[in-house]
Amino acid sequence: MRLKNKTALITGGSSGIGKAAALLFAKEGANVVVADINNNGDATVTEINSNGGNASFIKTDVSKSADCQNMVGFTESTYGKLDILFNNAGIMHSEDADAIETEENIWDLTMNINAKGVYLGCKFGIPALRRAGGGSIINTASFVALMGAATPQLAYTSSKGAVLALTRELAVIHAREGIRVNALCPGPLRTELLMKFLNTEEKKERRLVHIPMGRFGEAEEMAKAALFLASDDSSYMTGTEFLVDGGITAAYVTPLS
Ligand SMILES: NC(=O)c1ccc[n+]([C@@H]2O[C@H](COP(=O)([O-])OP(=O)(O)OC[C@H]3O[C@@H](n4cnc5c(N)ncnc54)[C@H](O)[C@@H]3O)[C@@H](O)[C@H]2O)c1
Numbered sequence: 001m002r003l004k005n006k007t008a009l010i011t012g013g014s015s016g017i018g019k020a021a022a023l024l025f026a027k028e029g030a031n032v033v034v035a036d037i038n039n040n041g042d043a044t045v046t047e048i049n050s051n052g053g054n055a056s057f058i059k060t061d062v063s064k065s066a067d068c069q070n071m072v073g074f075t076e077s078t079y080g081k082l083d084i085l086f087n088n089a090g091i092m093h094s095e096d097a098d099a100i101e102t103e104e105n106i107w108d109l110t111m112n113i114n115a116k117g118v119y120l121g122c123k124f125g126i127p128a129l130r131r132a133g134g135g136s137i138i139n140t141a142s143f144v145a146l147m148g149a150a151t152p153q154l155a156y157t158s159s160k161g162a163v164l165a166l167t168r169e170l171a172v173i174h175a176r177e178g179i180r181v182n183a184l185c186p187g188p189l190r191t192e193l194l195m196k197f198l199n200t201e202e203k204k205e206r207r208l209v210h211i212p213m214g215r216f217g218e219a220e221e222m223a224k225a226a227l228f229l230a231s232d233d234s235s236y237m238t239g240t241e242f243l244v245d246g247g248i249t250a251a252y253v254t255p256l257s
Contacts, residue, residue, distance in 0.1 A: 002231040004029035007079040007132075009071060011062050011121060012089030014040035016191035017140065020223035021086060026053035028227060031079040035060035035071040036089065054079075062089045062117030063109075072124040082128040084230045087121040088140040088184075090114045090159075092193055098152040107155040114159030115166075122170055126179065134178025138229045139167045141183040143245045150210065151197075164241055171239030180238040182229045187245025190216040212247035212254050 008025045012018035013034030026032045026048040032055040034041040041057040048055035058074045060067045075082045091113050095106045118139050129135035144153070145160035164183050171181040188194055188207055194216070198204045208214055225244045228234050243249055 001029040002227065002233065003084070006083040006230075007031040007033070007075060007081055008084035008086060008230065009033045009035060009075045009082055009125065010086040010088060011035045011060065011071070011117070012140075013044050013057075014038040016189070016193060017186065017219045017222040017226070018086070018088045019044045020219035021088065021226045022055065023048060024220070024223040024227055025084070025230065026051075026055055028231070030084065031055070033058060033071065033075045033078065035062070037061045062087075062120060063112035065120055065123075068117075068120035069124045072128050076128055076131070081132040082125060083132050083135040085121060085125040085129065085135070085137045086140075086226060086230070087118040087125075087137065088226075089117055090140060090193070092153060092156050092197070094197070096153045096155045099154055101152075102154050107158075110155035111159050111162070114156065115162035118163050119166060122166070122181075126170075126174065129179050130177060135180075136230050136234075137167075137170070137179065137181040138226050139163050139181070139183045141167070141185045141241065143185050143187050143243060143249050145185065146241065146243075146249055150207065167241075168239045175238055180229075180234070182234070182237055182240045182242055184222065184226055184229060185241050185243045185245065186222050187211065187217050187243075187248045189219060189222065191219050210248055210251065210254060211245075212251050214254075215246065217244065217246055 008030045013022045014036035045055040045057040060071045141163040142160040144157045167183040
């Protein structure tokens with residue numbers, strides 16, 4: 001029960017990493033608020049509550065200021081405080097490409113959700129963490145913020161670079177208030193976000209060539225890393241780029257299997 005008496009707010013909790021984290025955090029004793037633009041968050045919450053946990057869903061578009069203010073207010077009014085803020089919602093758009101091909105509306109949409117959404121979560125979340133006497137913020141970035149991508153996705157990569165930069169800055173600003181801010185950098189995962197692009201065996205195999213472990217990561221593996229960052233187990237960590245990537249950023253060449 002590493003999160004006993006804690007309240008966690010998780011964006012993008014309807015699927016993938018966010019859902020896995022909601023289930024795990026609840027199992028570890030936290031009250032969980034799932035915030036998502038997609039109503040499937042209700043299913044996450046039902047699963048938690050029917051297994052003896054405590055969870056609530058709030059429909060939220062993280063790119064909208066009023067929604068982010070509302071999700072934090074809802075968390076405090078429902079559970080009395082906010083201790084853990086997991087800014088995890090994100091998109092990877094099929095029309096995101098290189099600088100020439102990427103249209104401005106795709107750039108804006110991606111930046112608004114992936115980067116501005118994290119800023120807005122922090123804008124309204126940090127005062128709540130202060131009211132709780134401190135806490136932990138985890139922002140989902142990506143390994144692509146640290147290396148060139150195999151396929152062009154300029155808006156996505158740029159948005160994740162912004163997440164790393166704002167994470168570092170906020171970590172420094174709030175370090176002496178007991179508020180830790182870390183980025184989680186997943187490698188390629190077997191979640192909807194990526195698999196809708198890698199929709200043939202050939203495309204999957206092509207991607208796996210670059211991953212030393214030779215497999216995609218699982219949402220549950222990211223949830224465990226997020227739990228570490230959320231809990232006091234990581235009490236001396238702030239401002240980090242926490243890579244959980246099957247070794248992809250370490251590889252120059254991968255071994256032949
Ligand atoms: N899947 C990967 O390979 C991978 C790798 C690195 C980083 N990431 C990042 O991990 C995070 C979670 O991705 P995932 O793989 O679990 O994908 P996912 O598509 O399964 O989950 C993303 C969730 O975010 C929600 N969402 C999208 N736009 C939103 C908005 N405007 N407001 C609120 N919620 C919104 C979706 O409804 C969905 O529930 C994302 O930030 C993603 O960029 C994923």
